[in-house]
Amino acid sequence: MKKSLVLFGLLILGTASAQEKLVPVKLQLKWFPQAQFAGFFVAQEKGFFKAEGLDVQLLPIGDQSPIQTVATGAADFGTTWITDLLTARQQGLPMVHIAQVFQKSGYTLVALKSKNIKSVADFKGKKLGVWPSGNEYPAVALLKNNKLTSSLDANAARPDVQAVTYPFDPSLVFPDKVDLVSAMTYNELNQIQGLGYSLDKLQVFRMADLGVNLLEDLMFTSERVLNDKNFKNSGMSGREVAARLVRASLKGWDYAVKNQAEAVNIVLPKCGNTCKGSGNRADAKGHQTWQMTEIAKLYNAGPTLKGQAGYLDPGTYKNNVKLLRDLGILKADPVAAAVDYSVWEAATGKKAQR
Incomplete structure (x- = not known):
């Protein structure tokens, strides 16, 4: 009996120790919780983040800019649109694109x-x-x-x-x-x-x-995070944490798109009053089901169909930059550091064609 208690106690301590080793990561979402971010919620629910040694907190923001929370350090990573990221770089904020979740504009x-x-x-x-x-x-x-x-x-x-x-x-x-x-x-x-x-x-x-396929939901972080040699005293570099986060997120997205009904059920308890969408008269589950169906189309396009989920196609990126320059939104081409393909390469084990 005593031996069993000792073993049980060691098991509890071992579990607690494993949990303590999880690296805390804050991921800033571009909007309120909804199926737009299903892949991240699935990665959290299914333990994909934990399997990578990460304890990921998903932060809602509403109509504010995710760029600001990452720039100030209130969040470590974020999701946003390509225009937000590139205009932030132009304004002197060293934000870095690390993965492209949606391959088509919605x-x-x-x-x-x-x-x-x-x-x-x-x-x-x-x-x-x-x-x-x-x-x-x-x-x-x-x-x-x-x-x-x-x-x-x-x-x-x-x-x-x-x-x-x-x-x-x-x-x-x-x-x-x-x-x-x-x-x-x-x-x-x-x-x-x-x-x-x-x-x-x-x-x-x-x-x-x-002809206006300005890319939307992408994953980004700051140069400060990527260059951190010891992210939050974890023993891992910021670049390694970024790769683990992208790998787990893409796994979550792949699962969500293939299991949409389950993904919706995972999202529903998290989106609360925003489940129906502002001004919508439909039921919450109906709206989130619609949303998941449409989100899957944005994810399952371009590079994703070629087995390269999360990859920022250089041609599409170049076209986006040209469009924004033609509009006068960008005054010059972004610096090369605005996009870091090495994170995606480390996350997927695949080689990017820059």
Whole structure:
């Protein structure tokens, strides 16, 4: 009996010791908890992070910038869009791209078919609902590519399109205050349907199909973290921690996409009041199921289909930089250090074609 108690006590101590060795990591999400981040929640729930020796805390942020929390050290890693990352570098914040989760843009502009807006040329004279804080760039790029000006351009005396900035809830402006509204395929597009407008009544303009495939959800960190020789006194370098985080995250994403119903059930207890999406009348599970289905399409594209999940295709990256330079958002090409392929290589065991 005493021997059994001793063994039990050693087992408990051994487990506690193993838990203490987990390296604490804070990953800043770009929005509130939802299926948009399913792969990370699955990696957490399934123990993929722990298997890499990491204790990962997933931090929600809402409509603030994940760049700031990583820049200040309040978070170690984050998810954001390529435009946010590159404009931050331009402003002197040493942020580094380490993995590309979504390979295709989910950004759309939506109008009622009854408005008879059938092409981008028909946007002229219309009101367009856009999001603030840099989230309007895809819409601006689409307009400029089609030689249309907007009120977002201070130099446009008589803009072709009047932009109306709104805080992410389409019900605040659509369809009474704007003719077209910004909507992610996985979120607001479903919310608009929840407002009583079925897909057959909607004209959906998908940015990725119109030459504006500005990449969205990616993983990033700071040069400070990558160059840390002893991350949080763990005995591991920041670069090694980054590779472990990317490896576990991609495993989580692969599982989530292949097991979408299970992934949704993992997300639901974590998203609370945001499960339905702002302005959406559908049930929470229905909205998250829609979101997971659409997110899977953004993940399962480009390099992912070639067995290179998380890889930033150099050609796509080059096109994104050119588009942002043409818009005047970037004044020069980003420094090479803005993207670190070595983290992805260490995480996957594959060689990047730079």
